[in-house]
Amino acid sequence: MIKEIKNNHLYWDGCDTVELAENYGTPLYVISQTAIENECRALQKDFIKKYDNVHVAYASKAFNNLAMLKIIEKEGLGIDVVSGGELYTAIQAQFPAEHIEFNGNNKSDEELAIAIDYGVGRIIVDGSQELDRIGEICRKKEKKANILFRITPEVDVATHQFISTGQKDSKFGLPLDEEFLFPILQQAITMPEVDFYGIHFHIGSQLFDNTTHLKAAKVALELAVRIKEKFDYEIKELNYGGGFGVRYTQDDQRQSYAYFLDPLMALTEDFCEKNGLKRPAIAIEPGRSIVAEAGITLHTIGSIKTLPHIRKYAAIDGGMTDNVRPGLYQAIYTGMVANKADQPLEETVTISGKACESTDILMKDLQVPLIASGDIFTTFTTGAYGYAMANNYNKLAIPAVVLVNKGQADIIVKRQTYAQIIQNERIPDSLK
Numbered sequence: 001m002i003k004e005i006k007n008n009h010l011y012w013d014g015c016d017t018v019e020l021a022e023n024y025g026t027p028l029y030v031i032s033q034t035a036i037e038n039e040c041r042a043l044q045k046d047f048i049k050k051y052d053n054v055h056v057a058y059a060s061k062a063f064n065n066l067a068m069l070k071i072i073e074k075e076g077l078g079i080d081v082v083s084g085g086e087l088y089t090a091i092q093a094q095f096p097a098e099h100i101e102f103n104g105n106n107k108s109d110e111e112l113a114i115a116i117d118y119g120v121g122r123i124i125v126d127g128s129q130e131l132d133r134i135g136e137i138c139r140k141k142e143k144k145a146n147i148l149f150r151i152t153p154e155v156d157v158a159t160h161q162f163i164s165t166g167q168k169d170s171k172f173g174l175p176l177d178e179e180f181l182f183p184i185l186q187q188a189i190t191m192p193e194v195d196f197y198g199i200h201f202h203i204g205s206q207l208f209d210n211t212t213h214l215k216a217a218k219v220a221l222e223l224a225v226r227i228k229e230k231f232d233y234e235i236k237e238l239n240y241g242g243g244f245g246v247r248y249t250q251d252d253q254r255q256s257y258a259y260f261l262d263p264l265m266a267l268t269e270d271f272c273e274k275n276g277l278k279r280p281a282i283a284i285e286p287g288r289s290i291v292a293e294a295g296i297t298l299h300t301i302g303s304i305k306t307l308p309h310i311r312k313y314a315a316i317d318g319g320m321t322d323n324v325r326p327g328l329y330q331a332i333y334t335g336m337v338a339n340k341a342d343q344p345l346e347e348t349v350t351i352s353g354k355a356c357e358s359t360d361i362l363m364k365d366l367q368v369p370l371i372a373s374g375d376i377f378t379t380f381t382t383g384a385y386g387y388a389m390a391n392n393y394n395k396l397a398i399p400a401v402v403l404v405n406k407g408q409a410d411i412i413v414k415r416q417t418y419a420q421i422i423q424n425e426r427i428p429d430s431l432k
């Protein structure tokens with residue numbers, strides 16, 4: 001049990017969250033190592049050990065730091081990175097190069113050069129000019145890169161439009177039009193600097209229905225057939241992306257990995273057999289599903305305001321700076337008062353952040369015990385895209401992250417200091 005209630009306090013992976021707040025301060029991200037390991041082990045069981053020639057690249061954008069990458073490596077998964085910064089972190093964590101996949105719709109020459117020098121396992125090409133630039137860098141360095149092309153499978157998914165990525169009009173992926181796509185594929189097949197592995201898609205995030213993955217897989221498989229017909233070339237790998245939804249509220253019906261992956265694998269095997277293709281390696285890139293539910297955020301309640309006949313606001317010592325998702329995607333979260341975990345729910349409050357922004361509302365009209373300044377407020381399911389999207393708006397410091405594991409707690413990211421917030425600022429001589 002990751003979540004437990006003992007002595008009126010919320011415990012997370014064996015640690016008293018009220019004590020954590022006292023010891024490390026708030027806001028504080030608390031991440032359960034056990035919960036992350038459980039997700040990785042579910043992927044091992046339902047995918048890696050169940051099927052031949054498959055692998056998982058954790059989409060590290062969800063939560064990327066040295067400790068997390070060490071857990072992922074220990075659990076036998078690879079990673080996906082999308083920037084020089086994420087790649088740098090992976091290199092510092094000594095993450096094995098061959099298990100790194102490099103995505104991104106605008107990789108710079110510098111980023112590509114670092115990736116090629118380190119020898120990353122795959123580069124997912126997402127643009128017609130990128131292939132030339134990879135070729136040039138590889139030529140200069142006398143190296144060869146394994147590449148896939150990210151395509152736009154033209155499926156519309158049931159999620160917030162801001163996190164859907166596979167529709168026809170998208171900044172991600174290459175369009176399917178053969179006139180556009182085939183010359184680039186031909187170039188990849190003939191270029192000595194790259195090994196053309198295959199096709200990649202990622203259709204969106206926080207998905208609960210497997211049918212859109214299936215539709216997109218069919219599009220990718222049909223493309224594999226067209227590539228074989230046209231170029232007499234069989235692709236070696238298909239990457240079906242991530243996007244598996246998690247529980248933010250009780251309304252979110254989380255599905256197992258098998259619910260998505262079994263039909264995907266069945267479709268793939270069946271399609272390949274019927275169309276005379278050798279079944280390619282299959283990769284997936286889950287981010288959110290590995291880490292979201294492992295994480296909570298602790299805040300201290302400060303100012304409490306009652307607007308007569310309207311509502312009661314309780315403000316926390318963070319907000320959209322440590323969790324931008326409610327403001328950005330109208331994301332709904334659940335929470336509780338960690339130091340009153342056993343007490344009856346007696347009032348309705350709206351939890352607001354402290355940023356100077358009206359959209360900085362974390363939860364609207366939440367049922368809580370009688371709330372008081374100094375209470376420790378917990379938000380659940382903040383492990384993915386919480387710390388990862390934290391920002392310094394209003395010059396608030398990025399919170400610390402503590403890793404908890406069966407009663408042990410360890411800081412894995414220190415709280416940012418005010419001095420660190422302004423460390424790159426300078427006053428020009430003309431203003432001195």
Ligand SMILES: Cc1ncc(COP(=O)(O)O)c(C=O)c1O
Nearest residue numbers: 059202205242243285286287288
């Ligand atoms: C290319 C790619 N792969 C994987 C992911 C991970 O998605 P999720 O966190 O929903 O599993 C994303 C982000 O949405 C992505 O853009």
Ligand SMILES: N[C@@H](CCCC[NH3+])C(=O)O
Nearest residue numbers: 162163165205325384385
């Ligand atoms: N940042 C998004 C997920 C990434 C979507 C784009 N790849 C979220 O918090 O839901």
